[in-house]
C-alpha cells in the first residue's frame with residue numbers, strides 16, 4: 001500500500017508538470033473555493049508540489065518522513081529569490097548563532113526563520129486548508145507586501161503534521177455530511193466516532209510528544225527542526241466552537257527559563273494580531289488557559305530551544321463540522337476559521353520581518369547565555385547508572401534532542417541524589433555527564449531539574465518529568481561546572497565456552513524485554529529463575545533468562561543474532577547444577593510459554609491508553625497483539641487468548657453480571673488480565689477481591705468536630721479554579737517501594753517511580769501481592785492538590801492477585817504514559833511475559 005501511494009504521487013506530479021508551470025491559487029487548483037469543503041491530504045500535497053514546480057526560485061519541498069499509514073510528511077521552504085539561492089548557507093549561519101555548528105562565528109545580519117506548523121491535531125482541520133493559502137500569498141507575484149517581508153524572512157511551512165489523523169477526520173466527515181453542512185450541532189457530522197482524528201495512527205497526541213519523540217512523525221520533524229532552529233514557531237490548533245480565538249501572550253505558568261525577551265515578544269506578536277482582529281470586529285482572548293510549562297508541546301519545546309513558540313487556537317475543532325451554530329446565535333463556518341488562521345499566519349510573518357534584527361540578535365543572546373553561563377543552579381548532571389539497556393535508550397534520547405553529553409571522573413563529588421532526595425557525596429568511575437554549558441542548556445534544565453518551580457498551579461498538563469525518574473537511572477545534579485570527556489558505552493562481551501549446556505542473559509531493562517520478545521517469536525525456549533543464583537562463582541539475578549541447548553539446538557544462530565541486536569551479554573554454562581539458588585530442573589525455574597495477547601479497544605476505552613499499548617507491542621516489542629472491541633468481549637472471544645489487557649477505560653461488561661462472570665471464569669481457568677487506571681478501579685468496584693483505599697478524611701467526613709470547618713465549604717466564586725485544584729493531581733512523581741522478589745518487579749534493582757495522575761490507592765491485599773507500595777511522604781516531584789497530599793500514602797499502586805489458576809495485574813497508574821515513561825515499560829513487559837508462568 002505504501003509503495004503504490006508513492007507511485008501515484010510521482011505519476012500525478014510528472015504529468016502535472018508537463019502542462020502547467022504557472023502558480024495557481026488554491027481555489028484554481030482545487031476547483032472549489034477554499035472552505036467549501038474539506039481537502040483530502042493527498043490534494044494538499046499535490047497543491048504544494050505544483051507550487052514548488054511553478055516557483056522553483058522561491059520555494060522547495062522536502063519530504064522528512066512517512067506516516068504509519070504511508071502518507072508523506074513535508075516541509076515547504078519559502079524565501080526571496082536572493083535568499084533562496086543561499087538557503088543552506090542561511091541555515092548553517094543560523095546554527096552557528098546557536099553554537100550547534102562551530103566551524104566559524106555566526107553573523108547576526110541574517111534573515112529570521114519563521115516556522116508555521118499546521119494541523120498537528122488531525123481533527124482541527126481548518127489549518128491545513130490555511131497552509132495552502134499562506135503558501136500561495138507568500139509566493140504570489142502580485143502580493144507586494146509578502147515580497148517585502150521575504151526580504152529578511154525565511155518561512156518554513158509544514159502543511160500537515162498529522163496526515164493520518166487529518167484524513168481520518170476528513171474521510172469520515174465527507175461521508176456523513178449532506179449536500180450542505182448542517183449547522184445544528186446535534187447533527188451527526190458534529191460528533192466524531194472513536195478514536196477521532198486528533199491523534200496519529202497509534203492514537204498518540206503529537207502535541208504531547210515533542211521532547212520525547214516516541215512517534216515516527218515527531219522523530220522526522222525534530223530532526224529537521226534541529227537542523228534549522230527557527231526564531232519563531234507557531235502551532236495552529238482549534239478549540240471549542242464558542243471560544244473565538246486564542247493567540248499569544250500565553251497564560252501562566254511560564255517556566256522560569258523563559259526569558260524576558262521571549263515573554264515580551266509574545267506581547268508584540270499578540271498586539272499585531274489584535275490590530276487585525278479589531279479591524280474586522282473578531283473576538284479573541286489572550287493570557288488564559290494555554291500555559292508554557294510541559295516541555296513536549298509545539299510552543300514550549302521551541303521556546304526551550306530559543307524560539308518564540310506559540311499556540312494559536314481557532315474556534316472549530318471536530319465539533320465545528322463545516323458550519324456550526326454558536327451559543328450567541330451566529331454560525332461559525334469553515335471559511336471564517338480559515339480567514340482567522342490565515343490572518344495570524346500573515347501577521348506572524350509580518351511582525352518577524354519588522355523585527356528581524358532584534359529577533360536574530362536576541363536569539364544569539366539566548367544561546368550565548370546558555371553556552372557561557374549554563375542555565376539553572378545545577379551545572380552538571382551526572383548519571384552513574386550502569387545498566388547498559390537504560391543507557392542506550394538515554395543516549396538516543398539525548399541525541400534526538402541535540403543534547404551533548406560526555407563523562408566526568410572524580411572521587412568525592414557532591415550533588416543532589418535524585419533517588420534519595422538529598423545532597424550527598426558520591427564517587428563515580430563510569431557515568432554519562434551532561435553539562436549545562438551548551439546550546440541546549442535551557443532544555444536540559446527543564447528536563448533535569450529535580451523539582452520544577454510552578455509560578456501558578458493551574459496548569460494544562462503534568463507537572464513533573466525529571467529524566468532520572470522517567471528512565472529510572474541513578475543520577476546526581478551537581479552545582480559545579482565540570483569538564484566532560486568523551487563517553488563510550490561499554491560494549492557487551494559474551495563469555496562463551498565450547499559445548500555449552502545453556503546460556504544466561506541478564507534481564508534488567510526494557511531492551512532485555514525486547515530481546516525476550518524476539519526469542520519467543522523465534523520459538524526459542526526460555527526459562528527464568530525466581531531467585532538469585534551462583535554459577536562458577538558468578539552471581540546472577542532473579543529474572544535472568546536461561547536458554548538451554550536441549551530443545552533449542554537448531555535455534556542457536558538466531559539466539560546469537562538477537563542477543564547482538566539488543567546488545568545483551570551471553571554467558572554459557574556447562575551444566576545445570578548451581579552453587580547457590582535453584583538448579584535448572586527445579587520447579588522454581590519457570591518455562592515461559594509464549595502468550596497470545598489481546599487488548600480491549602473501542603468506544604469506552606481511553607484512546608491514548610489503548611494506543612500506548614498497541615504501539616508498545618507493534619513498534620517496540622515487535623510482538624503481535626489482537627485488538628478486540630470492548631463491546632464484543634465474551635468467553636468465546638477469549639478462547640485462544642492468554643493475556644487480556646484492559647487499558648484505562650469504562651468497561652460495561654465489568655458491571656454486567658453475566659459478561660463479567662464469563663471473563664472471570666476465563667481468568668480462573670488460567671487467563672491473565674492486566675488492568676490499567678480506571679479499569680483497575682472498576683475491577684475493585686466489582687469486588688473481585690481488590691479494594692480501593694479511602695482516605696482518613698473521607699472516613700471521618702461525617703463527624704466534623706472543628707467548629708470552623710463548617711465554613712470550609714463557603715467558597716468565593718472568583719476562586720473557583722483555585723478551589724478545584726485542591727483535589728487535583730495533574731501528574732506528579734511518587735517513589736514506589738517494590739517487592740522485588742515478585743516476577744512483576746524483576747529487573748528493577750534501583751526501585752521505581754510512578755507518574756501519578758489520579759488519587760487511586762488500593763488497600764493492602766491479604767490474598768495477593770502488593771508489588772508496588774507508596775509509603776509515607778514519598779512524593780518526589782510535581783504538583784498535588786492540598787487535599788490529596790495526605791491521602792496518597794500507605795497503599796498499593798501495583799498489585800497482583802491470583803484468581804483460580806489465573807491472575808490479575810493491577811496498575812493504579814499508567815506505567816507507559818505517552819510512551820515516554822521509559823522505566824515502566826519493563827514492568828509492563830513483565831506483566832505480559834513473566835507473571836503467572
Ligand SMILES: [Zn+2]
Nearest residue numbers: 121124237238
Ligand atoms: Zn489542538
